[in-house]
Amino acid sequence: MRAERDVGAPAIAPVEAAKLDARDTRGDRLAPGSLAAGRLALGAVVVLYLTIVLLGPMGALVTEVSRIGIGEVLLAVLAPPALEALGMSIALVAISVVVNAFVGTIGAIALVRHRFVGRGLLGALADLPLAVSPVMIGLAFLLLVGREGVLAPVLEALDWKIVYAFPGLVIGTLFVTLPYTMRELAYVLEEIGTSEEEAAATLGASAWQTFWRVTFPNVRVALGYGLLMTAARALGEFGAVLVLGGSISGQTQTATTFIHDAVEERALAGGYGMALVLGAISVVLLALLEHLKHRRARALGRTK
Amino acid sequence: MSIRVEHLKKRFGDFSTGSAGSAAGFVAVDDVSFEVESGSLVALLGPSGSGKSTILRILAGLEAPDEGRVLFDGVDATHVHARARAIGFVFQHYALFRHLTVEENVAFGLDVRNVPKATSRKRAQELLQLVGLGGLGGRYPSQLSGGQRQRVALARALAPEPKLLLLDEPFGAVDAKVREELREWLRRLHDEVGVTSIFVTHDQDEAFSVSDRVLVIHRGRLEQLGTPSEILDEPRTEFVAGFVGEVNVFPAEIANGEARVGALHAKVGAPDGHARLVVRSYDVKLWREDAGIATVERVVTLGDRVRVHALVDGAGSLVAQFPRRSSLLKNVEPGCRVQVEVTSARAYPRASADA
Numbered sequence: 001m002r003a004e005r006d007v008g009a010p011a012i013a014p015v016e017a018a019k020l021d022a023r024d025t026r027g028d029r030l031a032p033g034s035l036a037a038g039r040l041a042l043g044a045v046v047v048l049y050l051t052i053v054l055l056g057p058m059g060a061l062v063t064e065v066s067r068i069g070i071g072e073v074l075l076a077v078l079a080p081p082a083l084e085a086l087g088m089s090i091a092l093v094a095i096s097v098v099v100n101a102f103v104g105t106i107g108a109i110a111l112v113r114h115r116f117v118g119r120g121l122l123g124a125l126a127d128l129p130l131a132v133s134p135v136m137i138g139l140a141f142l143l144l145v146g147r148e149g150v151l152a153p154v155l156e157a158l159d160w161k162i163v164y165a166f167p168g169l170v171i172g173t174l175f176v177t178l179p180y181t182m183r184e185l186a187y188v189l190e191e192i193g194t195s196e197e198e199a200a201a202t203l204g205a206s207a208w209q210t211f212w213r214v215t216f217p218n219v220r221v222a223l224g225y226g227l228l229m230t231a232a233r234a235l236g237e238f239g240a241v242l243v244l245g246g247s248i249s250g251q252t253q254t255a256t257t258f259i260h261d262a263v264e265e266r267a268l269a270g271g272y273g274m275a276l277v278l279g280a281i282s283v284v285l286l287a288l289l290e291h292l293k294h295r296r297a298r299a300l301g302r303t304k
Numbered sequence: 305m306s307i308r309v310e311h312l313k314k315r316f317g318d319f320s321t322g323s324a325g326s327a328a329g330f331v332a333v334d335d336v337s338f339e340v341e342s343g344s345l346v347a348l349l350g351p352s353g354s355g356k357s358t359i360l361r362i363l364a365g366l367e368a369p370d371e372g373r374v375l376f377d378g379v380d381a382t383h384v385h386a387r388a389r390a391i392g393f394v395f396q397h398y399a400l401f402r403h404l405t406v407e408e409n410v411a412f413g414l415d416v417r418n419v420p421k422a423t424s425r426k427r428a429q430e431l432l433q434l435v436g437l438g439g440l441g442g443r444y445p446s447q448l449s450g451g452q453r454q455r456v457a458l459a460r461a462l463a464p465e466p467k468l469l470l471l472d473e474p475f476g477a478v479d480a481k482v483r484e485e486l487r488e489w490l491r492r493l494h495d496e497v498g499v500t501s502i503f504v505t506h507d508q509d510e511a512f513s514v515s516d517r518v519l520v521i522h523r524g525r526l527e528q529l530g531t532p533s534e535i536l537d538e539p540r541t542e543f544v545a546g547f548v549g550e551v552n553v554f555p556a557e558i559a560n561g562e563a564r565v566g567a568l569h570a571k572v573g574a575p576d577g578h579a580r581l582v583v584r585s586y587d588v589k590l591w592r593e594d595a596g597i598a599t600v601e602r603v604v605t606l607g608d609r610v611r612v613h614a615l616v617d618g619a620g621s622l623v624a625q626f627p628r629r630s631s632l633l634k635n636v637e638p639g640c641r642v643q644v645e646v647t648s649a650r651a652y653p654r655a656s657a658d659a
Contacts, residue, residue, distance in 0.1 A: 199399040217403040
């Protein structure tokens with residue numbers, strides 16, 4: 001609080017705060033000077049790192065957009081191909097959020113609350129998308145359901161088109177987003193434990209009542225958190241949707257593949273403009289995540 | 305509600321724990337049978353890990369026994385779901401619903417039965433009055449102290465008017481002074497409400513001061529069931545004798561109704577042969593006498609009691625307790641010789657190998 005009052009440039013605030021912290025600590029319990037210096041150094045490293053990795057590129061993007069001219073960039077971003085690509089991304093976000101809300105909840109409850117053979121394996125499989133490259137998975141799906149794929153005859157007979165079509169985008173996005181909601185919920189369910197649910201049962205609640213009156217209110221914040229991460233991941237996915245969708249303008253092009261194609265074609269206004277739009281959406285998602293993180297911490301802190 | 309438990313058995317860990325090698329699992333409850341009269345207050349007493357909580361959870365329907373039956377009022381309830389058992393359960397760590405207010409917590413058991421809201425809230429208020437938390441209905445559990453939370457948990461369990469109240473280490477998580485108050489209060493509440501109650505505890509004082517009957521559990525087995533004085537005065541097994549109160553245990557030889565170990569001897573009602581002699585610290589008298597059989601090592605004052613540690617010739621260390629003002633303690637100090645008399649002791653035939 002104090003740091004914000006007397007510091008002008010926001011980028012320096014954390015360092016100042018670290019300095020103040022160090023001073024406070026010294027007053028409280030005679031921390032050695034090296035500790036304070038260490039903290040200061042740590043704070044500086046964090047700020048430097050964030051500047052290089054996050055703020056630098058964002059700043060460069062903003063500079064580039066203003067150099068090209070706001071008008072031209074707006075025009076490019078509001079043109080039909082760009083809007084269609086953005087619409088496609090938003091549709092994928094919506095689908096993955098809805099599907100993960102159900103699959104993630106059911107999966108997490110199964111993983112944490114039920115004991116069955118192969119439970120450990122299922123848990124590991126649910127984390128798989130975090131470990132493997134989306135491009136590789138895209139290729140694997142291609143081998144399965146692509147034109148030359150194993151299931152191609154079946155799909156042809158049914159007249160189903162998956163690859164280079166909307167279903168392909170959905171499959172790719174669902175695959176990469178699978179772990180986020182499930183992991184978050186599984187973690188919180190584990191943390192909360194079973195005693196409240198058991199208490200509900202002894203008080204006469206049915207399984208359904210227990211879920212809605214006890215379990216769900218306890219994981220609501222975590223669910224929101226997981227779904228926000230899901231949305232951010234779905235919005236940013238590139239490899240899987242490129243391989244499975246093919247980035248056909250107006251059909252399977254998403255915001256990310258639009259940027260890729262625009263830059264390839266030197267249509268910089270559209271590319272940078274779309275990048276800025278995605279960046280802005282990410283900032284909003286981040287702010288919401290941060291808000292929920294605090295609420296989650298508070299919710300878990302209540303009665304132990 | 306009267307309860308009858310027949311040959312209860314429960315094994316843990318044979319499935320899906322992932323730990324290889326424990327194929328047989330761990331036997332938590334091993335052939336336990338007992339009966340509880342309607343309206344009584346019963347303690348399940350035992351050291352931690354003895355299986356007492358598992359027995360309670362089986363009674364609640366939160367755990368299914370591998371073998372055996374549970375009968376409520378003579379009706380088999382072994383496979384009845386927890387929600388249909390008409391029980392109230394008080395968890396060790398309260399398990400209050402953290403997102404609900406105190407009043408909503410207490411009303412929960414009525415709300416899930418679709419009792420009209422006005423009725424359930426009125427009942428919740430009455431119960432909060434009963435447990436002495438009248439004004440706190442609007443608070444959240446996180447805003448209460450440990451003792452208050454425990455009372456909310458109790459009010460919540462009582463709200464649906466259970467026929468059996470089960471309490472798992474109900475006072476384990478509150479500090480000593482509050483625990484004392486809650487014990488007395490539970491006893492009074494039980495007498496007022498009259499619901500059959502069973503509580504689990506590892507604290508013998510708690511078991512003896514609150515309950516009508518005590519079941520002593522050890523390694524999943526029922527060691528003894530009796531009134532507090534029966535268990536104190538006539539411990540049936542060596543474990544009970546050793547667990548209840550502060551005791552001295554000696555390997556002894558018995559001949560003609562007298563147990564001997566080194567210079568120590570005591571009258572016991574046990575058959576001749578090898579035995580373990582169990583002597584309570586307050587069943588020992590000792591006084592300064594140069595021709596005595598023991599040497600005093602330490603004298604420790606504990607509030608209104610004094611504990612004397614002595615080394616008995618040929619028998620080893622012995623602990624004796626006295627009221628602080630006992631005349632026997634005169635001149636008893638570390639290093640002096642004392643005479644020892646055992647006023648009451650019990651002996652249990654010794655299993656050959658272990659001494």
